[in-house]
Amino acid sequence: MSINEINLARDLVCTARQRYTIYWAMLGYLLIACILLVFTASRATYKIQQGVDFNRQAQVLQKRFTSRYANQPGMEAYAGLLKENLQKKAAQADAINAALPVTMYSTLPLLNLLDDPAQSGRMNKLSFEQRAKESGKPELTFSVMIPEVAGGAGAEVPASLQRWRNDPILAREFATITPTTTERGSSDGEAFSILKYKAVFREY
Amino acid sequence: MSMTDKMKFKGEHAIGLDISQDRIVATHFIRTGQGLMLDQLAVREYASGIPDKDIAKHIRELWKSRRFSTHTVCSCIQSHAHIVRYFRYDNLTLAELPKALALEAEESLQLPPEDVVMDWCLNNPAGADENQTVEELSGVLVAVPREQVLQHINLLRAGGVYPVNIEVGCSALTNLCQFMAPSAVQSSVCLINLSERSADVVMLANGESYPRTLFSVKDRWENNMEYLLENIKDALLYYHLRVKKTSVKKILLTGRMPDLPALVDQLAKATALPVEVPDLCSDPRLAPAIRREPAELLKNCNLVTGLGLGLRKPQNEY
Numbered sequence: 001m002s003i004n005e006i007n008l009a010r011d012l013v014c015t016a017r018q019r020y021t022i023y024w025a026m027l028g029y030l031l032i033a034c035i036l037l038v039f040t041a042s043r044a045t046y047k048i049q050q051g052v053d054f055n056r057q058a059q060v061l062q063k064r065f066t067s068r069y070a071n072q073p074g075m076e077a078y079a080g081l082l083k084e085n086l087q088k089k090a091a092q093a094d095a096i097n098a099a100l101p102v103t104m105y106s107t108l109p110l111l112n113l114l115d116d117p118a119q120s121g122r123m124n125k126l127s128f129e130q131r132a133k134e135s136g137k138p139e140l141t142f143s144v145m146i147p148e149v150a151g152g153a154g155a156e157v158p159a160s161l162q163r164w165r166n167d168p169i170l171a172r173e174f175a176t177i178t179p180t181t182t183e184r185g186s187s188d189g190e191a192f193s194i195l196k197y198k199a200v201f202r203e204y
Numbered sequence: 205m206s207m208t209d210k211m212k213f214k215g216e217h218a219i220g221l222d223i224s225q226d227r228i229v230a231t232h233f234i235r236t237g238q239g240l241m242l243d244q245l246a247v248r249e250y251a252s253g254i255p256d257k258d259i260a261k262h263i264r265e266l267w268k269s270r271r272f273s274t275h276t277v278c279s280c281i282q283s284h285a286h287i288v289r290y291f292r293y294d295n296l297t298l299a300e301l302p303k304a305l306a307l308e309a310e311e312s313l314q315l316p317p318e319d320v321v322m323d324w325c326l327n328n329p330a331g332a333d334e335n336q337t338v339e340e341l342s343g344v345l346v347a348v349p350r351e352q353v354l355q356h357i358n359l360l361r362a363g364g365v366y367p368v369n370i371e372v373g374c375s376a377l378t379n380l381c382q383f384m385a386p387s388a389v390q391s392s393v394c395l396i397n398l399s400e401r402s403a404d405v406v407m408l409a410n411g412e413s414y415p416r417t418l419f420s421v422k423d424r425w426e427n428n429m430e431y432l433l434e435n436i437k438d439a440l441l442y443y444h445l446r447v448k449k450t451s452v453k454k455i456l457l458t459g460r461m462p463d464l465p466a467l468v469d470q471l472a473k474a475t476a477l478p479v480e481v482p483d484l485c486s487d488p489r490l491a492p493a494i495r496r497e498p499a500e501l502l503k504n505c506n507l508v509t510g511l512g513l514g515l516r517k518p519q520n521e522y
Contacts, residue, residue, distance in 0.1 A: 006323045006346050008281065008353050009370035016216065019368070 105138055105201045109169040114144065119160065121146035124194055140199040141180075148184075148191040161197075175202040218368055220514025221277040221360070222376070223259060225400050226252040228266055229510030231493075232273070240383065240515065242493040246270045247501045256359045263363025278369035278516040279360055280376055280509060282402070283352050287312045288374050288417045290446065291324075292342040301341060309347035322347035327412040342447075344415055346372055369516050373397060373404040374415035376512025381408065381456065383515050384487055392450040394440060394477070397508045398432075398459030400424055404509075405436060407443045409450050414443045426462055433474045440475060455479045460506045484511070 014022065065075050072078040107128070114123050121144035132139035144160075164170055164177050176199070183194040220231040232244040248266045250259065267275070289312065293304060301324075309322045326343040353370055360367045377397045381388060392409040401424060407414040418435045420428045444451055455477050461467055464481060472479045484507060485491045494502070 006325060006344070006371045006375045007369045008321050008323055008346065008348055008372075009357060009367055010323060012321070012353065012357060012370075013366075013368055016368075019216065 103201075103204065105140075106173060107140055109167070109173055110140070110142070110164075110199065113164060113167065113170065114142070119163070121160070121195070135200065137203070138201045140174075140201065141196065142199070143194050143196040145192045145194050148193055171202075173202060174199045176200045216276065217274060218276040218278045218514075218516065219272055219274060219365070220376075220510050220512070220516065221263075221279045221365065222282075222510035222513055223263075223279065223359070224282055224506065224509070226250060227505055228259075228262055229505070229507055230266060230270070230272065230277075231507075231510045231514030233514050238489070240489065242490045242511070242514070244270060244272065245493045245497055245507070245510075246272075247497055247505055247507075249501065256355070257362065260359055260362035260364075263360070263365060267364060275365045277360060277365045277367050278371070278513045279356065279367050280371045280373055280513055281348050281352060281356055282373070282399075283348060284402075284419050284421065285313065285352060286346065286348040286372060286417070288372055288415045289345045289347075290342070290414045290416075291345050292340060292446070294340055295337050296341050297337050298341070305345050308345060313347055313349060315349055319350050320347055321350045321353045342412075344374075344413060346375075348372075369513075371513070371516070372417070373399070373402070373509050374406050374413075374417060376509045376516075377404045377458075378406055378408065378413055378415075379512035379515040380508055381406075383511075384482065384484075384490075385456075388456070392453045394436075394443075394452045394455045396436065396455060396457045396459070396471075397506070398425055398457070398461050399506055399509075400460065403432060403435075403459070405439045407439070407447075407452055409447075409452075412447075414439075414447055429467065429470065432467075433470060436471065437474055440477075452477060457481050458506070458508045460504045462504070484508075 062075065065072075065078070069078060072081075105128075107126070111123075111126075113119075114121075124143040124145045126140070126142045129139045129141070131137070161177065161179060170177070178198050178200075180196045180198050182196070185192060185194055217232075217234075220229075220233075222229040226249060228246075228248045228250070230244070230246040230248075231242060233240045234243040235241075246266055246269075248262055250262045287309070289308070291305065291308065293301070296304060305322065305324050306317055306320070309320050310317055313320055322345065324343055324345045326341065356370060357367055377395050381393070381395050385393075388408070390410060392407070395404075395406045395408065397404040401420045403418040403420075403425065405416045405418060416439045418432065418439075420431060422428065425432050440452055455471060455475065457464070457468060457471065457479055458481065468479045468481060471477075485494055490511065494507070
């Protein structure tokens with residue numbers, strides 16, 4: 001060692017080796033801190049972007065609402081009102097649902113077929129019993145008037161009955177359609193037969 | 205320190221920072237294709253005698269204004285209390301040397317060992333086994349009161365810089381001489397660097413050095429010329445008698461002195477040796493950065509210590 005390597009602070013400051021270690025440790029720390037900073041900044045930017053988008057959407061919705069529902073005090077109040085109405089309607093629907101029978105019977109398919117006098121005759125009477133005396137089940141009783149022609153009405157009855165029984169729509173609604181009585185009558189000099197039927201609804 | 209470690213720490217560089225009575229001189233050297241080159245020189249004046257906290261403020265402002273690339277500094281102690289002493293022991297082992305030097309430092313400074321900071325260098329360090337008696341052990345001992353070193357380190361830290369080397373004016377002077385005139389170091393030369401009230405004197409021959417620091421306590425050198433000349437003559441004589449090696453061939457005189465040409469004449473007469481005043485601006489590695497500084501700031505400014513400190517290689521410390 002020569003005179004120009006004298007160092008009075010040799011034991012009072014960090015050595016070159018320590019400084020070297022500290023330097024790289026600090027560099028590593030800085031690198032990690034930078035990575036964390038970038039990560040945090042990107043997350044924050046993403047969230048801010050989301051917030052800005054959300055705000056923009058909210059403004060668009062607010063504008064659309066204001067233009068469409070000018071008389072309403074505000075979106076929140078309007079939403080409350082709608083909710084209240086919806087609750088009322090739901091309560092009404094519940095009440096109707098509770099009042100209605102479990103099974104709904106429809107006579108429309110039958111009426112639709114009986115609407116053709118040429119095929120089925122003219123509808124005379126139609127009655128419905130929710131609970132029939134004999135069977136205790138809902139029953140439909142109806143009669144049709146058929147003008148008497150040469151050969152009598154007896155030939156017509158099975159044909160229309162067979163057609164009803166084969167009809168898939170009627171088969172879905174009614175379990176059985178059976179003839180009960182036949183009467184004869186006249187009106188305005190014209191003789192006709194009155195055929196009575198009993199239809200039992202299909203129960204599901 | 206191994207060669208690998210030296211290479212590993214080579215990237216570290218430091219600013220030379222000389223804080224004298226009324227000036228701060230900071231120098232930064234960079235390594236170029238042609239070797240080391242002075243990259244930045246900064247001089248800042250302040251009122252003499254201001255407290256350390258104000259000097260620290262000046263250091264901070266200097267660093268802020270000059271935007272130095274590092275805060276690591278090599279500085280030197282400017283204290284009247286320090287000793288720089290040539291030593292020579294006969295028949296002593298290297299293991300015994302630190303104790304002998306510690307005793308010498310305690311005696312010189314009249315302080316307990318825990319209050320003394322010292323360092324030394326050997327003129328002929330090669331070879332010897334630590335426990336083997338060496339016929340002649342010679343070198344330079346530097347010792348300073350610990351309090352002053354700590355005060356200086358605290359001043360630098362308060363100034364926002366980190367000291368890695370604290371040395372003395374003589375070592376900085378040797379650094380600069382080895383940089384500017386490496387051939388002169390091999391011949392026998394006496395270097396003198398004058399500050400306002402102190403003078404670093406170093407005799408260099410064959411890579412060995414004999415340093416001494418002179419102080420003018422009462423007055424400036426220009427008013428105490430006789431004392432300066434006497435002491436330089438004494439140093440030369442003592443070197444000649446004690447070291448018993450080649451006699452000094454010439455004197456290189458640097459530093460601040462209002463009437464430097466007169467001193468050159470007187471010194472030449474008193475010592476019967478040629479006296480040269482090296483021009484720092486004649487060295488192309490120093491001149492560009494020196495010329496960039498305002499001339500009035502450099503007037504009566506001693507750049508030698510600052511430049512010598514800037515040439516210090518911090519990676520040599522371990």
